Amino acid sequence: MSQPNPEELEKLIHHTLRSLPNRRAPRSLEQRVMAAIVAQQSLPWWRQSFAHWPQAAKAAFLLLSGAFAALLVTIVFRAGADVGTASPLTSALSTLAHAKMVLGNISDIGAAVLRSIPPLWLYGGAAFVVVMYTTLIGLGATAYRTLFNHR
Amino acid sequence: MITPIDFATFMRNYQDMVFSTAVRLVGNEAQAEDISQEVFLKAYEHFDNLQSSPTAGGWLKTVTTNLSLNHLTRYRNRWRFFSEFKRQDNSGAEDDAEIEFAAPDNFFGGLDSDERKAWLDSALEQLPEHQRVPLVLFHFEDMPYEEIAKKLRVSLSKVKTDILRARAALAQVLMRSGATHEKFNA
Numbered sequence: 001m002s003q004p005n006p007e008e009l010e011k012l013i014h015h016t017l018r019s020l021p022n023r024r025a026p027r028s029l030e031q032r033v034m035a036a037i038v039a040q041q042s043l044p045w046w047r048q049s050f051a052h053w054p055q056a057a058k059a060a061f062l063l064l065s066g067a068f069a070a071l072l073v074t075i076v077f078r079a080g081a082d083v084g085t086a087s088p089l090t091s092a093l094s095t096l097a098h099a100k101m102v103l104g105n106i107s108d109i110g111a112a113v114l115r116s117i118p119p120l121w122l123y124g125g126a127a128f129v130v131v132m133y134t135t136l137i138g139l140g141a142t143a144y145r146t147l148f149n150h151r
Numbered sequence: 152m153i154t155p156i157d158f159a160t161f162m163r164n165y166q167d168m169v170f171s172t173a174v175r176l177v178g179n180e181a182q183a184e185d186i187s188q189e190v191f192l193k194a195y196e197h198f199d200n201l202q203s204s205p206t207a208g209g210w211l212k213t214v215t216t217n218l219s220l221n222h223l224t225r226y227r228n229r230w231r232f233f234s235e236f237k238r239q240d241n242s243g244a245e246d247d248a249e250i251e252f253a254a255p256d257n258f259f260g261g262l263d264s265d266e267r268k269a270w271l272d273s274a275l276e277q278l279p280e281h282q283r284v285p286l287v288l289f290h291f292e293d294m295p296y297e298e299i300a301k302k303l304r305v306s307l308s309k310v311k312t313d314i315l316r317a318r319a320a321l322a323q324v325l326m327r328s329g330a331t332h333e334k335f336n337a
Contacts, residue, residue, distance in 0.1 A: 006315060013318045016325075017290045020271050025170035026184055030162055033191045037158075040192075051196070 158198055162191055165208060169215050175287045176219035178276045186222055190215050216292060220302060223284065274324040282317035285310050 045053055053061070114122075169190050174183035193214055194201055201207045275283060285303065288294040296314075300307045 009318050009322065013286075013321060014290050016271065017275075021268060022167040022171040023174055023268075023272065025166040025187065026180070029166055029170065029184055029187055029191075030159065032184070032188050033162060033195075034159065036188065036192055037195055049196075 157202060158195060161194070161198070161202060161207075165211050166191070168208065169211055172212055172215040172291070173219050175275060175291060176216065176284055177222060178278075178280065178283060182222065182226075183219075186215065186218050189218055212292070216288070220284070223280065270325065274321055277324050278317055278320055282313050282320060285314050286317035286321070289314055 040048065045057065050058070050061075166187065170183055170187045173186040173190075174180055177183055177186065190211060194207075194211060197210075201210060204210070275287070278286065285299050288299045288302070289296070294302070296307055296310050299314075300310045303310065
């Protein structure tokens with residue numbers, strides 16, 4: 001046996017692979033594609049991609065979108081003008097105080113709920129979640145390696 | 152106006168090429184069929200331009216290659232946790248096997264076309280993905296090393312090494328298959 005020259009091997013493999021004819025596509029491919037096309041065409045126009053919408057619908061959509069965007073911009077600017085009359089610092093502080101109050105209420109409710117549950121239930125629940133999670137990961141990995149990963 | 156018959160004829164002309172490109176890249180017939188379906192659905196959307204275009208074949212091949220590579224990336228990311236605890240970037244021990252065989256003039260002196268096709272397809276599928284994909288891109292798609300490295304987001308040296316090892320592995324698989332029995336023992 002001899003060590004082949006890499007260039008020689010490249011030419012040989014290239015020649016061998018390029019002499020390989022195309023593989024025949026499965027008979028089911030054409031049927032699947034045609035069925036998918038028919039299914040797409042049978043969808044109402046508003047569920048198809050934008051490119052397939054009727055021209056009038058496209059124009060109406062663009063007009064409405066433009067109008068909606070203009071309305072939003074107007075609202076934001078007017079709100080900004082209203083806020084601008086008050087002190088910016090006062091406005092920011094009141095927003096912060098409001099956010100703090102909402103978060104405080106939420107945490108109070110959470111703490112009350114947690115206190116009402118016996119600690120044993122909490123630990124048991126956490127352990128159950130961990131066990132189920134690891135079991136599912138293990139089952140998934142085993143199933144994949146057994147059924148799908150042939151290499 | 153597109154008629155179903157026009158598109159069906161178009162599809163029949165190119166479906167073997169599209170399927171071959173996909174199956175050689177992904178190494179799995181069912182996945183290649185899914186990819187081929189996606190390619191032809193995209194082709195249908197652009198059929199007004201494609202039906203009279205001389206570059207329709209090239210367009211289909213490019214789309215098939217890109218969709219296959221996207222599929223491999225998605226699939227690899229999804230299942231890496233389950234199946235690839237060792238890094239494939241660093242070639243394993245099986246890759247380090249020395250290339251040692253007599254170089255014949257061709258691999259299939261005594262085989263007819265169908266046997267040759269079956270052996271080669273099987274040998275390609277036996278290659279690990281990190282060797283098969285750059286090999287297919289280089290030899291079937293005529294893609295230069297630099298472009299392969301860019302597409303696969305790996306270094307140029309890795310692409311060259313993987314292709315070199317893929318050629319050696321392919322040659323060894325073909326030898327083991329007995330296809331070259333007479334040649335190698337002559």
